[in-house]
Amino acid sequence: MIQNSIRELVRYGLATGLVEPEDTIYTTNRLLELFGLEEPEDAETPITADKEEEPRLVEKLEGILKDMLDYAAEKGLLENDSVVYRDLFDTKIMSVLVARPSEIIRKFRECYAVSPEAATEYFYKFSQDTDYIRRYRVCKDQKWVTPTPYGDLDITINLSKPEKDPKAIAAAKNAKQSGYPKCQLCMENEGYAGRVNHPARQNHRIIPITINGGQWGFQYSPYVYYNEHCIVFNSKHIPMKIEHDTFVKLFDFVKLFPHYMLGSNADLPIVGGSILSHDHFQGGHYEFPMAKAAVDTDFTVKGYEDVRAGIVNWPMSVIRLAGPDSDRLISLADVILEKWRGYTDEAAFIYAETNGEPHNTITPIARKRGGNYELDLVLRNNITTEEHPFGVYHPHAKLHHIKKENIGLIEVMGLAVLPSRLDGEMADLEKAILDGADIRSDEVLGKHADWVEEFLPQYKEVNAGNIHEIIQKEIGKVFMEVLEDAGVYKRTEEGRKAFGRFVESLN
Structure with missing residues (x-):
């Protein structure tokens, strides 16, 4: 065999x-x-x-x-016949088929000489062929679209990341702690054999690029939450920071690859991504729901009359800048970032800082649309209270049965990345609803009881033919509420007025 x-x-x-x-x-x-x-x-x-x-x-x-x-x-x-050790070994197997980095870089540049699209098409296929992106796992992710007043939201239940077995978890706990590579975004991952608490990357290749005069790496995410989901990361292990240079880097990349968008997670806990210790961006060849959302309130900032600015019809608080000159967008973004960092509006429960701890930051996203550049600036605040210990502008407790994790860049843009536990839980919940079971008394499903009691009476008929669609629709509605919770200015008359006060402060 x-x-x-x-x-x-x-x-x-x-x-x-x-x-x-x-x-x-x-x-x-x-x-x-x-x-x-x-x-x-x-x-x-x-x-x-x-x-x-x-x-x-x-x-x-x-x-x-x-x-x-x-x-x-x-x-x-194999040290142990479990998914972690099997993943370590099959990556070693696939590495035998993979050329050295210099050869892949050479081919990428040859393709880029034809067009940026040809280069990314080559590299994306290569990253799948090497099994760095495991096609057979990614295709198992559940995906659907939920219509909302803000447009369609993309919903996914991520099944690409394998669940660690108890033996591997125990081994990882007892394993010697290594500082190499410093994190999963470091250049040193390329070709690394991995260990029980760090994935193998012998089949992984990185394309070096220059943005804002610095050396960065370009690669794809092994979990590809959307089409050509790429990661652009600093060659140095330095923390994330939203500043003038961030906007420059985003547009430098978009100019290299005009068919890709690129965004950054915020640089503060709660409202930031899972890795704040290494400066990086995420992008790809994909139009997110937020990019499709229209501006519903235009405004002008004095001195920047040549830049189109407006508030986007979106559950989170988004300012969109657009124009043919990226430098002008960056200059206005600097003004907005500086103003927001120090902005307090007690009536709207927005505090720039408390006890010396800063709360305001921005999640920026850059793209090119036709002859114009666009920069979306999502206003974020990470203040906590006794009532909301995970964050006032974070999914509230009643939604934690579906989504408790931080709302990072990808979710901000309208794509829900929901935990894999929901795959089994929703299947069991569908059966329990059809069987008329006591959901509240179920050890696992009990957390969904209030939610089910709230939405179920809205449906005249619930049967085996429509229960799955109903559950998916209601999960989508929960994600919409998640985004509304994360918005610093609510889509209410009071919220619009408060957002207007911030806009007025820019002049």
Whole structure:
């Protein structure tokens, strides 16, 4: 079986272009070595594959790797036969098919000479072919769209990240703490073998780019929450900071790749992303719901009459700047950021700081639309109270049964990344509703009881044919409320007036 799996994996490499025909014997020998084998069973029969076979072999990859991992477990090549150790080993397997970074960079630049689109198309396919992006896991994510007064919201339940088993969790706890790489966004991840508490990245490649005169890395997210979900990160391990240079970097990238948008998480806890210790952005070839939302209130800032400015019809508090000159947008963004950092409006419960702790920051997103550049500035505040210990402008407690985590850049733009636990919980909840079970007394489902009692009476008929659609629709509504909670200015008459006071303060 292992001999056939090796042949099939080499054929996969040939079909996808990871392996050149001249490298067939070399690649086969590397795989034999990895599995402790001295020779192939059928050395006389050449290994070949053409482009037409690629779709079938891509579909077979998960099975090929499974067979290889089963063999490795049987022969004691795995420390433990669990998903964490299997992921470490199959990344090692795939690394045999992957060229050195310099070769990938050379190919990327050759494609870029044709067009930026050709370069990203090559690199995105490459990142999937190497199994750095595991197609067979990403396709398991649940995705749907929920209509709202703000437009359609994108909802996903993330199933791409494997759940760690208890043995791996225990091993990670007892493992020696290493400072290398310093985090999962560092350049040193490229080619790293990984360990029980850090993913393997032997099949990972990074494209170096220059933005704002500094060296940065360009890669894709292994979990691709949306089309061509990329990460752009500082070559140095330095913390995130929203400032003038942030806006410059965003637009420098958009000028390199005009078909991509790029945004930054905020730089404060609660309203920031999961990794604040390493300066980075996220972008991609995708139009988010917020980008589709229109401006419903225009305004002008004195001295910037050439820049179109307005408040976006969105549950969070968004100012959109637009115009042909990115430098003018950056200059006005500097004014807005500086004003917001120090802005207090007690009547609207907005405090720039309390006890010396700053609360106001911005989540910025840059894109190019036709001949104009756009910069969306999402106003954020991370103040907490006894009533809202996780944050006043954070999902409130009644929504935590669906979403408790921080609202970062991706959610701000209208794409919900919901925890994998909801996949099983919602399936069980659908059954419980149809069976008329006592949801409140259920140890796992009880947290959803108030929610179910609130929405269920709104539906005249609930049956096996519509229950799944109903649950998805209601989850989408919860996400809309999540965004409304995270908005510093509510979409009410009082909230609009308060937002107006901030806008007036810019003049």
